[in-house]
Amino acid sequence: MRRDKLRRARRIRQVIISSLIGLAIIGVLFAVTLGRDIPVLDTKGLIADQQRDLIFITFVLGMFVVIPVFVMLFAIAWKYRAGNKRAKYEPEVDGNAKLEALWWGIPILIIIVLAVITAVSTHALDPYKKLDSNVKPVKIQVVSLNWKWLFIYPDQEIATVNYLNIPKDTPIDLELTSDAPMNSFWVPALAGQVYSMAGMTTQLHIMADTPGTFNGTSANISGDGYADMNFKVNALNETDFKTWAAGKYNSNAIPLLTESSYAELAKPSHKNPEKTYLLSDTNLYNKVVMKYMSPGSSK
């Protein structure tokens, strides 16, 4: 009797201590998380909005398996603990066709649902798909360099380094390549990422639905200055964007991006400040892609 009591007291103490530790962990995690920017959930773009919804739907579907697993794990482990002599003991049972059919069946059903969602969403959110909109898209060509981002606006005939100005509510057609190791272009508030690779073009279509400044980054290691390959995306009102682009185009104060100044820019460098160029050759992007097409020419 007495031993049972002691045991019970110890068990209660253990439960209290572990709950306190658990609460402390949750408290600390909240303290270091609250108030921070969470762009993957707090989205500002047409694509990222849908990707966030997709994440939620998948999460909820997953919970249909995770919650039963946790409940059954702890309930069964507790009930059939060795100390509980009243529980049934059937050492020779080695299966049950009905139960096993149940847990082959239920996950299969969930995965069928998820597979349909996957097929639909993968096509709907294909980064290569043009966005539906009445507004004329803005075309921007992205070149990842060691270790900075070059954004070419062929129609506006300007180019920027480490910042990207876009008009909001306007589809942005991005073409991406690299004149350096592989990088990944990621602006989590606007859309998921796509790789940029030398000698090839990948595509991404994005649209901001709120004005503001968002963080962009390279998500794939590319060498020494990789951690500094960040850029700002400024989503402007349409008129502001036009004023900005025209202002740069008509300015005499900004340098010209020629083949030689591009070669200078492409040299490895760290922490490049934001910079704007006037584009001298609207075909620059294609030249960057094509220079990898003949042997040894990239050296």
Add this chain to the structure above:
Amino acid sequence: MWDTLIDILFGRLRLSDFVHDPIMAGAGVGMVGALVLLIIGLTYFKKWKWLWKNWLTSLDPKKIGVMYLLVSVVMLLRGLADALLLRAQQATDVSGGLLTADHFQQIFSAHGSIMIFFVAMGIIFGIFNLIVPAQIGSRDVAYPFLNSVSFWLFATGMILINAPLVVGEFSAAGWLAYPPLSELQYSPGVGVDYWIWSLQIAGVGSLLSGINFFVTIIKMRAPGMTLMKMPIFVWSAMMSTVLVMFAFPILTATLGMLSLDRLMGMHFFTSDGGGNPMMYINLIWAWGHPEVYILVLPAFGIFSEIVATFSGKRLFGYTSMVVALIAITFLSFTVWLHHFFTMGGGADVNTFFGIMTMIIAIPTGVKVFNWIFTMYRGRVRFTTPMLWFMGFVVTFTIGGLTGVLMSVPAADFQFHNSLFLVAHFHNMIIGGVLFGAFAGFTYWFPKFTGLKLNEKLGTYAFWFWIVGFILAFVPLYILGFMGAVRRLDHYDPSLGWQGLFVVAGVGVLLLCVGVAFQLLQIAYTIWKRDAHRVGSDPWKGRTLEWAMPTPPPEYNFAVIPTVTHRDQFWVDKKHEKVLTDAVYEDIRVPKNSGAGIIVGGFALLFGIGIIWHIWWMVIVALLGLIITLIIRLTNDDTEEVIKAATLKKHDEALKRSAA
């Protein structure tokens, strides 16, 4: 003239390659110091001969298994030290300073490569060596000498991956060294070559081991043990070796092509000259995804054994479990593209690979339910292996959920290469492979030593691991949602990420405390061995390894058991089957062979030569290797006979001392 001679003699190796920054130099000096101490100790206690005869040249899979585990434990400490440095950098110094970017990148590249190739793989092959022959009622593996060669190639790879601490540098291109970053143009130094050749040499060892254990399981099972009567761990090992045999040649070929690019200026994976880095990324993951299952299937097997034993009940749904293992084995070759949905694949391609990935969740989920229902109407004893099992189910389920989130391509675009991904795969590999290894280690330790690991210290270790694990990886999931990518040596302080990195760092520290408790647990158990001594069947085991004497003799079983049931030992005990009229026969056991370690030595010379472009050394090493193998393979006197009478005497003595 003089310069040419130096070039010929030393390739591209120069004295300046020995100069390192203080942190690396410290690690290098520490490593060399430990080695010197070991050598002095061995000499002082006159243990060289003992070491050579009993361990280094032994072909006994149990001894080879122990050596695998030893290497893995040391490498776990190295990998953990790397992890601590990475987190220390990210938690303390947001503007960069403790480590340079290059050094930071070398450390995470080393951390990943070491943890997968020299910790996880070592543990898996170590446990195969110790358990597979015993569970199938065999005295040995199919090819005992090949087994020794495999181990020494593994050890050679281990030495090569640690050598950059002393001479040269390691790869800074990540644990899978994606080109074009890993090509000469962007990584001209020896770092990537160290990475290539340590993996290449260890990889050949893994492939040979895979073949060896597959053949062992197919050909050397005790009479009566049909495939469907094999212990489930053996099934998991067999499926794992099937994956090894199909996946590792891909790795070998891929690394081979990358090294041709680097050594001979070829263009398999360069951006220009007709090369294509996307090909590498496909190939490396065609190996890399199955590799995950090579590691985790045996862990599934271990947990299946443990949950049945400690529930005192037969495994629930054995056939389902086998079907699930086979399904996972097959499916694991159909999902590699999910590692790069973001490479610009079309929607149809991404959809296919996304759905195939989700399908793997089905057999895996079935296994989880079967484990849980093995406890149903059982008598569950919560020993430390069972604690690891509970921890495994919880962490693995969470990892499975985050994995399914990333299997949806459109959602993966937001998770790829972020810290969310990093948290996910640590969730699977720590929660799955490592917890499985810990559970298995605790479970089988008494079988081979006669000592039961101290339960109290083991429980402490478990809780530090669990709490440390939560603190180390939940912040990474959150950081992923905040847009933090992996492999950052510094970040903008205004993002407010530092608090989360500090918590993650504290988590790693707690993990280290957990490891310290595990080491203490082993040391304390051996120190107070009389208090921890147990018989040959301390857990009420179910399978044949528990029928061996403890510690098992070189030949495992004096008389090979005959199998009629799945849980043979459990059934034997129930019917109190006694072998009164055991019929002893002459048996043959392999003689020791030094050829394995010599092959390893030549492989090491070959590796050093090819990394540093010392061509005479490469030629000498290759010749030496071939000659050693010819000498060994033409030697017919490789076995010795234990006479039936000797065997009988020995066996009866063992039984008397056990009784």
